Amino acid sequence: DGGITQSPKYLFRKEGQNVTLSCEQNLNHDAMYWYRQDPGQGLRLIYYSQIVNDFQKGDIAEGYSVSREKKESFPLTVTSAQKNPTAFYLCASGPLEGWAEAFFGQGTRLTVV
Amino acid sequence: GNSVTQMEGPVTLSEEAFLTINCTYTATGYPSLFWYVQYPGEGLQLLLKATKADDKGSNKGFEATYRKETTSFHLEKGSVQVSDSAVYFCALRTGGADGLTFGKGTHLIIQP
Numbered sequence: 001d002g003g004i005t006q007s008p009k010y011l012f013r014k015e016g017q018n019v020t021l022s023c024e025q026n027l028n029h030d031a032m033y034w035y036r037q038d039p040g041q042g043l044r045l046i047y048y049s050q051i052v053n054d055f056q057k058g059d060i061a062e063g064y065s066v067s068r069e070k071k072e073s074f075p076l077t078v079t080s081a082q083k084n085p086t087a088f089y090l091c092a093s094g095p096l097e098g099w100a101e102a103f104f105g106q107g108t109r110l111t112v113v
Numbered sequence: 114g115n116s117v118t119q120m121e122g123p124v125t126l127s128e129e130a131f132l133t134i135n136c137t138y139t140a141t142g143y144p145s146l147f148w149y150v151q152y153p154g155e156g157l158q159l160l161l162k163a164t165k166a167d168d169k170g171s172n173k174g175f176e177a178t179y180r181k182e183t184t185s186f187h188l189e190k191g192s193v194q195v196s197d198s199a200v201y202f203c204a205l206r207t208g209g210a211d212g213l214t215f216g217k218g219t220h221l222i223i224q225p
Contacts, residue, residue: 006156033212042202042217043157050210058211090156098208099145099164104156 002027006091006105012113013078013085021076021108023091029103030096032074036060037088037107046089049074050096078110086112115140115214119203122220126193134188134219136177136203144205146170146179146186147213151200160188160201198223 004025013019025032031050035043045058049068063082068074074093078085088109094102119136126132138144145164149157161170166181175190186203203216 004156031210031212040217043215045211048211056210092157092212094212096210098206100206101145101147101159101162102213104149104158106156107154109154 004091004093004103004105006089006108008108009106011108011110013110015112016080018077018079019110021078021089021091021110023074023076023105024072025074025093025103026072027093027103028071029093030071031094031102032068033092033094033102034058034064034066034074034076035090035092037090043090046076085110115144115205115207115209117203117205117214117216119201119216119219121217122200123222124219125222125224128195128223128225129192130223132188132190132193132197132221134201134203134221136186136188136216138184138186138203138205140184140205140207142207144207146177147204147206148175148177148186148188149202149204149215151202151218153199157202193221193223195223195225197221 007022033048034046047066049055065077091105092102116139147162148160161172163170163179169178200218204213
């Protein structure tokens with residue numbers, strides 16, 4: 001089945017640690033996105049990528065980093081510089097065409113302990 | 114820039130009631146419009162979409178019509194079920210590289 005796989009589903013991080021969230025898609029989509037979801041704030045864009053080896057900052061990129069070494073993969077690292085990392089993180093992918101929807105993974109819930 | 118405004122929740126209805134969730138937008142350019150649904154602990158699923166003015170998107174009894182003159186895309190369903198309880202997001206895309214712009218979401222609660 002084609003789709004987007006995020007792992008792990010739950011992740012716990014100690015303060016001061018970096019953690020990496022995985023996102024893999026087999027839909028052959030060019031564009032990939034990372035969103036952060038907090039209660040009552042909707043989805044906020046962290047980073048996005050249109051092509052391998054290229055990515056751009058979204059609205060809340062501070063404290064995060066990404067890579068796009070393969071078309072299928074777009075991992076997100078939450079660094080120790082992110083002051084409030086506890087949130088639900090959603091990865092999405094989609095065609096570049098402006099009329100097209102994005103497809104979402106099941107999300108990773110990150111908790112700082 | 115682009116923005117989406119939707120009614121804040123929670124919206125609580127009884128089963129079989131009529132549902133309307135309002136969505137209005139501001140966009141630079143000519144957007145495509147979407148409704149997504151999110152069940153607890155899960156990602157977003159596309160519910161329906163419309164890509165040009167006067168288009169009606171429909172799925173699972175839900176409908177929304179792209180109204181360019183009022184910049185709106187209100188979600189409706191004639192008879193809701195308990196299983197429709199979820200968070201609903203209105204979104205738009207204008208073809209920019211940064212993808213979709215989302216509203217803050219409306220939490221819908223259907224009581225039996």
